Amino acid sequence: MSDPWTDLDAFHRWFWQKLEDGPSARDTPARLLALATTSAEGAAARMVVLRAVDAPARVLEVHTDLRSAKVAEIRTDPRATLLLWDPSDQLQVRLSCQVTVAAGAEVTRVWTRLPPQVRRVYGGAAASGTPLPAPERLRPPAGPDRFAVLRCQVTSIDALHLGRDLHARARWRDRDGWEGQWIAP
Numbered sequence: 135m136s137d138p139w140t141d142l143d144a145f146h147r148w149f150w151q152k153l154e155d156g157p158s159a160r161d162t163p164a165r166l167l168a169l170a171t172t173s174a175e176g177a178a179a180r181m182v183v184l185r186a187v188d189a190p191a192r193v194l195e196v197h198t199d200l201r202s203a204k205v206a207e208i209r210t211d212p213r214a215t216l217l218l219w220d221p222s223d224q225l226q227v228r229l230s231c232q233v234t235v236a237a238g239a240e241v242t243r244v245w246t247r248l249p250p251q252v253r254r255v256y257g258g259a260a261a262s263g264t265p266l267p268a269p270e271r272l273r274p275p276a277g278p279d280r281f282a283v284l285r286c287q288v289t290s291i292d293a294l295h296l297g298r299d300l301h302a303r304a305r306w307r308d309r310d311g312w313e314g315q316w317i318a319p
């Protein structure tokens with residue numbers, strides 16, 4: 135295969151494949167992404183685990199606590215960025231998204247598939263960000279009340295590959311199908 139960063143379509147397929155591999159492969163860079171939102175302070179970013187990818191629908195899924203700051207921020211402004219850095223391929227991908235928060239009956243099927251040790255993340259008595267006298271141990275929650283799925287609909291993409299002699303950057307916009315364009319790095 136020729137270098138994927140020399141052909142616009144190959145470049146696009148290259149990083150979508152990395153994203154699709156993220157949820158199932160523990161050691162792949164796309165397993166962990168940074169999620170940036172707008173916040174009262176201006177902007178907030180945090181690491182999240184990529185849980186599911188539907189490439190044809192352009193949707194990436196992240197699991198979170200319904201009471202976390204990011205959920206309130208997304209409900210105020212659904213625009214967000216998911217950021218991937220793959221050091222072995224010197225590849226940065228910025229995914230601009232519109233995010234919706236799914237909870238309650240809508241996420242029951244996802245919740246039932248989560249192993250007990252993962253469900254414990256959603257068992258804390260205090261809401262995420264609440265002051266505590268000391269760190270609390272994880273404990274199993276009674277149910278999925280605090281569990282939410284963030285559905286991130288990708289609307290545009292900015293990808294940058296840093297080669298030794300070539301820096302390749304391209305942007306894609308969703309125009310009833312991806313419309314790509316090389317841009318200056």
Ligand SMILES: Cc1cc2nc3c(=O)[nH]c(=O)nc-3n(C[C@H](O)[C@H](O)[C@H](O)COP(=O)(O)O)c2cc1C
Pocket residue numbers: 166178179180181182183184196197198199202203204205262263
């Ligand atoms: C390696 C790693 C993975 C994480 N994965 C998630 C995740 O999938 N979902 C999540 O809500 N928080 C995850 N967190 C915690 C967030 O980074 C963040 O601290 C927490 O969600 C509170 O963020 P907020 O107050 O901005 O909402 C992860 C943290 C680390 C270090």
